[in-house]
Amino acid sequence: QVQLVQSGAEVKKPGSSVKVSCKASGGTFSSYAISWVRQAPGQGLEWMGGIIPIFGTANYAQKFQGRVTITADESTSTAYMELSSLRSEDTAVYYCARVAWFGELLYFDYWGQGTLVTVSS
Amino acid sequence: DIVMTQSPDSLAVSLGERATINCKSSQSVLYSSNNKNYLAWYQQKPGQPPKLLIYWASTRESGVPDRFSGSGSGTDFTLTISSLQAEDVAVYYCQQYYSTPLSTFGPGTKVDIK
Numbered sequence: 001q002v003q004l005v006q007s008g009a010e011v012k013k014p015g016s017s018v019k020v021s022c023k024a025s026g027g028t029f030s031s032y033a034i035s036w037v038r039q040a041p042g043q044g045l046e047w048m049g050g051i052i053p054i055f056g057t058a059n060y061a062q063k064f065q066g067r068v069t070i071t072a073d074e075s076t077s078t079a080y081m082e083l084s085s086l087r088s089e090d091t092a093v094y095y096c097a098r099v100a101w102f103g104e105l106l107y108f109d110y111w112g113q114g115t116l117v118t119v120s121s
Numbered sequence: 122d123i124v125m126t127q128s129p130d131s132l133a134v135s136l137g138e139r140a141t142i143n144c145k146s147s148q149s150v151l152y153s154s155n156n157k158n159y160l161a162w163y164q165q166k167p168g169q170p171p172k173l174l175i176y177w178a179s180t181r182e183s184g185v186p187d188r189f190s191g192s193g194s195g196t197d198f199t200l201t202i203s204s205l206q207a208e209d210v211a212v213y214y215c216q217q218y219y220s221t222p223l224s225t226f227g228p229g230t231k232v233d234i235k
Contacts, residue, residue, distance in 0.1 A: 035224065037171075045163075045171065045214055045226040059222040062122070095170050105221040107161035109182070111170035 002026040004096050004112035011118045017084040020115045022096030029077035030054045033099035035108060036070060036081040038092040050099060051079060086119045093117075123147055123217050125227035133235040140202040142230045144215035149195045152219065159219035162191055162200045165229075166211045174213075175200065202232070210234060 007021040024032060035050035049060035053072035060068055064083070072079045079096055094115045097108035124147040134140040150159045158178035163171040173182045175191035178198055188203045202209055215227040 037226075044212075044229045045165075045216075047224045047226065050222055050224075061223065097170075100176070105224075106159070106218050107173060107176040107216065108163075108171070109173050109176075111172070114170055 002098060002110045004098060004110055006094075006096060006112040006115045009116040009118070011120065012086050014087055014119055014121055016086050017082060018086060018117050019080055019082040020094050020096075020117070022079045022081070022112050024077045024079070024098070027098075029072075030074055031101070033101040033105050034070075034072065034079040035097050035099050035105075036068075037095045037097055037108070039095070039114075040089070040092040043092075048081070048094075050105065052101065052105075053079070083117075086117075088119050091117065091119045122223070123150065123220050123225055125215055125217055125225050127213075127215060127227040127230050129230060130228075131231040131233065133233045134202075134205045135235045136207065137204050138235075140205050140209070140232055142200040142213050142215075142232070144193075144198040144200070144227050146196045146198075146217050146219075150217045150219035151195050158194055158198070159217055159221070160191075160193070160198050161216045161218065162189075163214045163216065163226075164209075164211045165214065171214065205232070205234070207234065 003025045033052045036048040051058040051070045058070040069082045096112040098110040100106040100109045126145045128143045160178040162175040165171040179191040212229045
């Protein structure tokens with residue numbers, strides 16, 4: 001059974017960076033694709049970007065270009081999402097999700113438990 | 122970018138009654154080469170991550186009760202809960218993955234018990 005376990009909650013100052021991890025178990029990590037989705041308090045889901053670890057290349061939503069970096073470490077089956085220049089509007093729960101991948105990135109079939117990032121001075 | 126909209130924003134349905142949620146994409150998500158609609162539905166209960174219900178617009182994920190069904194093609198889609206149960210209270214999101222690797226979600230529809 002695929003399981004994605006994320007790192008714990010973070011409190012950050014405006015202007016700083018945060019790095020959230022997502023450790024996968026079950027299945028073969030090299031055959032995964034991982035996306036990151038965030039959800040501000042009381043709001044909907046927002047796709048931020050994703051990566052196919054075996055290729056190592058990431059794609060990002062235009063809104064986050066230049067501020068987000070998604071990486072993956074195959075040796076530890078862990079994906080990372082780093083968001084820089086944090087502002088209060090970045091306060092949200094950040095989810096990683098496994099992307100069903102059959103030659104193309106499809107739907108999100110497994111999700112991590114979420115990591116609350118709070119940006120506050 | 123493909124923009125997803127949903128209607129209604131919220132609805133309240135009596136237990137055992139039908140709930141219908143609509144999702145519309147700003148452009149077709151039907152891929153002509155394989156005749157598949159690149160559209161998924163998710164359920165999110167309070168304090169939990171989203172859960173995949175439906176993919177390819179109408180294929181139910183393993184373990185999802187058959188009271189959940191998806192339909193539609195092109196730009197207009199529907200999620201139907203045929204007989205609402207108490208455990209179905211949640212927010213439901215549609216998602217397009219046609220513009221893969223980019224993806225977008227609808228704003229969500231909240232379902233409550235009347």
